[in-house]
Amino acid sequence: MPEGHTLHRLALDLTDAFAGTHPRVSSPQGRFAESAAIIDGRLCTGAQANGKHLWLEFEDQLLHIHLGLIGKFSLAPPAPPRGEIRVRIASPELAADLSGPQLCVLRTDAELRAQLAKLGPDPLRPDADPDLAWQRIRRSNRPIGALLMDQSVLSGVGNVYRAEVLFRQRIRPHIEGNRLKRKSWQAIWDDLVWLMPQGVRDNRIDTVRDEHTPEAMGRPPRVDDHGGEVYVYRRSQQPCLVCGSRVRTEVLAGRNLFWCGRCQRRS
Template identity: 80%
Template sequence: MPEGHTLHRLALDLTDAFAGTKPQVSSPQGRFADSAALLNGRECRGADAHGKHLFVDFDDQLLHIHLGLIGKLRLAPPAPPLGQVRVRLATPQVAADLTGPQLCVVRTPAEVRAELARLGPDPLQPDADPERAWNRIHRSGKPIAALLMDQTVLSGVGNVYRAEVLFRQRIRPHVEGRKLARQSWLAIWDDLVTLMPQGVVDNRIDTVRGEHSPEAMGRPPRVDDHGGEVYVYRRAQLPCHVCGSRIRTEVLEGRNLFWCGRCQRRN
């Protein structure tokens, strides 16, 4: 599932492509035809994201998208649609095709505000308040590794950022939220505020510090379809870049967790 940086990057790309235009909105697949008709020909004001939710603004109507596990949103020059395209935004210059989303609905601004109220703060939003997340975390008996993935606690963090930020801050993934030190939470937040905007710029996740890069360590670069240099994500049984011990893995609440038992001992 795409993490928050991907949705913010898509919001920027959609704004560049459609803000100030009146795109044709259609549903080549047919399943979204009635809703597409509500948006067709309206002026697009741009797009924004909160966590893993994407909103395309058509004044008093907003197209709300959640890609889920298999959803894709592709921008390209107009051409006949490929596959089961749920919705297409198109001008003579560019088309955005959405396939396989978990959610694709038209909402009013009031409905969007209600949706956002249910979500945790997004580190990519300039006005995000880490205290909102901390108020949930320090009262919870769940492991911090589970809480970071709970979108009602914190928006936009997925499996990669979860594993990597905990490693970078040397925090035990199994420590309960109520036992997590406040300074550890603030370090997590500050790190996400640094890492995730860079992910928007690069359109990929890189988390290794300079001293642990392939060039500095004389090791081969990572080869993975997710891209980016990482410390622990999808590196089970490989040596830790810092201490050399084997990276561990287990399934936590249905998702694979990765960590280093030697490096990650802080609460």
């Protein structure tokens, strides 16, 4: 499932492509044809993201999208649709094709706000309040490694950022929320506010500090279909880049957790 930086980057790209235009909106697959007809040709004022939710603004209607596990939004010059395209948004120069979304629905502004109110704060949004997440964390006996993946606690953080921010702050992923120190939570939040905009800018996740890059360490670059230089994510049984001990893995909150037992001892 895409992490929050991917959705924010997509929102920027869609805004660049369609804001201030009257794009044609269709449903080649047919499943969204009735709703597509409502916004077809209306003025698009841009796109926004909050966590893993994305929406495009068409006057008084909002096209609300959640990609889920298999959803994709591709942006390319117009060509005949290929595959099961739920929605196509097109100008003479570009076509944005949406396939396989978990959610694709028209909403009013009030309906969308009610939906987003269920989410935790998003480190990529300037209106985010980290104290809202802290109040939920400090009352919970669930592990911080699970809480960071709970979108009602914190919005937009997925498996990669979860593993990497806990490593960078040397925090044990199994420590219960109600045992986490306030300053540790602030360090997590501040680090996400630093890391995630870089992901939006570069369209990939890089989390290693300068002294741990391939160039600085004289090691080969990471080869992984997720891309990016990371400390522990998908590096099970490989040497920790900091201490050399083996990176560990287990399943936590339904996802593979990666961490270093020697480096991550803080609570």
